[in-house]
Amino acid sequence: MRKLWQTRLRRHQKTQFKYLRLVFNDHFVLILLILFGALLYGYSQWVRQLMPSWWLRPALALVLTALLSFGRLASLSEPADATFLLPQTSSFAQYLFKARRYSLLLPSVVLALGAAASVPLLLVLNIDPLSGGITLGALLLIFKDLDLWLQLIEHYGVQRPAWVSRFPLFVAAFASLTLGLFLHPAYGMIIALALDLGFRWVVLAGHFQPATLDWLSLNASEAKRMDRLYRFYNLFTDVPGLNSGVHRRKWLDIFLPLVRKTPAHTWAYLYLRGFLRQTTYLGLWVRLVIVGAVVLALIQVWWLAALVAGLLVYLVGFQLLPLAFAYSEMVMARLYPVPASQQRAAFQHLTAVLLVVFALVLTAGPLALGHWVVALWAGAGALLVAVLFAFWYLPYRLRKKPLMPA
Known part of the structure; x- marks a missing residue:
C-alpha cells in the first residue's frame, strides 16, 4: 500500500x-x-x-x-x-x-x-x-x-x-x-x-x-x-472531459425579458440564458463581486481603491471570455439564419453590461461604511476598465479567434 x-x-x-x-x-x-x-x-x-x-x-x-x-x-x-x-x-x-x-x-x-x-x-x-x-x-x-x-x-x-x-x-x-x-x-x-x-x-x-x-x-x-x-x-484553461454544470434557476428568469425574443436578438438571448444557467460563469461573477466589495470596504486610499476595482473588473472580463465559445461545437447553432456578426456583437454587449453592473455593485462595499470618496474613485476606475475591456480588448480577442470554427 x-x-x-x-x-x-x-x-x-x-x-x-x-x-x-x-x-x-x-x-x-x-x-x-x-x-x-x-x-x-x-x-x-x-x-x-x-x-x-x-x-x-x-x-x-x-x-x-x-x-x-x-x-x-x-x-x-x-x-x-x-x-x-x-x-x-x-x-x-x-x-x-x-x-x-x-x-x-x-x-x-x-x-x-x-x-x-x-x-x-x-x-x-x-x-x-x-x-x-x-x-x-x-x-x-x-x-x-x-x-x-x-x-x-x-x-x-x-x-x-x-x-x-x-x-x-x-x-x-x-x-x-x-x-x-x-x-x-x-x-x-x-x-x-x-x-x-x-x-x-x-x-x-x-x-x-x-x-x-x-x-x-x-x-x-x-x-x-x-x-x-x-x-x-477550467476558469483559466480547458480541462479535458469536464462539462460545466447547468441549473434551471427559475428565479433568474425575471432577467430574460430584458432581451426580446426576435431573430435580431437570437444570440443575445442565448448568451444571457447561458450565463444565468451555467454554474461556472454566474457563480464566478457573484463570488468576485462579493469579495471585491469586501476588499474595497477595507481600503481607504482612493487611488488604491480605483486600481483594485479596475483589476477586479479585468479579472471578471477575462474569465467571461470562454462563454463566447460555449456554443462553437453546437451543430444547430450553425443553422441559425442570422449573420455571424450578430453573435460577436451580442457577446460584446452582454460582457459590457455585466462588467458595468459589476463595477457599480463593487461600490456598495465602501458606500456601506460611508467612504464616499473611495466609492466614487473605485466606481470610476472600474467603469473605465469595463469600457476599455468591452469595446477595445474584447473585439481584439474575438478577431484573433473566430467564434464558429470552420
Whole structure:
C-alpha cells in the first residue's frame, strides 16, 4: 500500500503542477500580488481604528471556524479500486491513513496564515501576540486533524455517537475559539486536544474496523473533490472531459425579458440564458463581486481603491471570455439564419453590461461604511476598465479567434 500511495501521489502532483503553471500565469500572479497588498494595507488601517468590542471575539471565532471547513480528504482513490483492491480492503486503511496526513498539509498552511492574520486582533483584545498566536494556530490545526479523522471514518461502518460528526465539531470549535479569545487561546487549545485524544481513544481504538470500508462512498467523495478542483482550473484553461454544470434557476428568469425574443436578438438571448444557467460563469461573477466589495470596504486610499476595482473588473472580463465559445461545437447553432456578426456583437454587449453592473455593485462595499470618496474613485476606475475591456480588448480577442470554427 505504501508503494501504491507513492505512485498515485507522484502522478497526482505532476498533474496538479501542470495546471497550476497555467493558472498562476504572469497576469494572474500580478493581480494577486496587488490585491494581496491592497488587502493587507486596508486590513492594517482597519485594525488601527478598532476598539475592543463585544462582537469582535465571536466574529473572529466565526471567521476562523469557517476556515476549518477548507480542505477535504484527498484519498486519490479510483473507481477500479472497488473491484481490484477489494481483497485488500483491510490493508487499504494504511493507504488512507497516509492520504489523511497528506490532506492536512494545505489546510495547515491556510490555518497558519489565518492565525498569523489574527495576531493584530489579539493585540486589540489585550492578548499576548506571541503565545496567543502560537496557541491559536495549534488550536486550529488540532481541530482540522480531528475534522479529517471524521471525514475518513465517514467511509467506514464505525459505530459512533450521533454527535460525532462535522457539524457538532464546528460548533465545538466555535465555542472553544470564543472561550479562548475571551480568556486565552491556550484554554481553547486544551479543549481541542482533549477532544482529539478522546476521539482517537473512544472511536478509533474501540470501534474502528478496517474491513468495513464503503468503496462506493469513498470513490464518490474523491470524484466530487476532484470535480471541484478541475472546475477551478477550467476558469483559466480547458480541462479535458469536464462539462460545466447547468441549473434551471427559475428565479433568474425575471432577467430574460430584458432581451426580446426576435431573430435580431437570437444570440443575445442565448448568451444571457447561458450565463444565468451555467454554474461556472454566474457563480464566478457573484463570488468576485462579493469579495471585491469586501476588499474595497477595507481600503481607504482612493487611488488604491480605483486600481483594485479596475483589476477586479479585468479579472471578471477575462474569465467571461470562454462563454463566447460555449456554443462553437453546437451543430444547430450553425443553422441559425442570422449573420455571424450578430453573435460577436451580442457577446460584446452582454460582457459590457455585466462588467458595468459589476463595477457599480463593487461600490456598495465602501458606500456601506460611508467612504464616499473611495466609492466614487473605485466606481470610476472600474467603469473605465469595463469600457476599455468591452469595446477595445474584447473585439481584439474575438478577431484573433473566430467564434464558429470552420
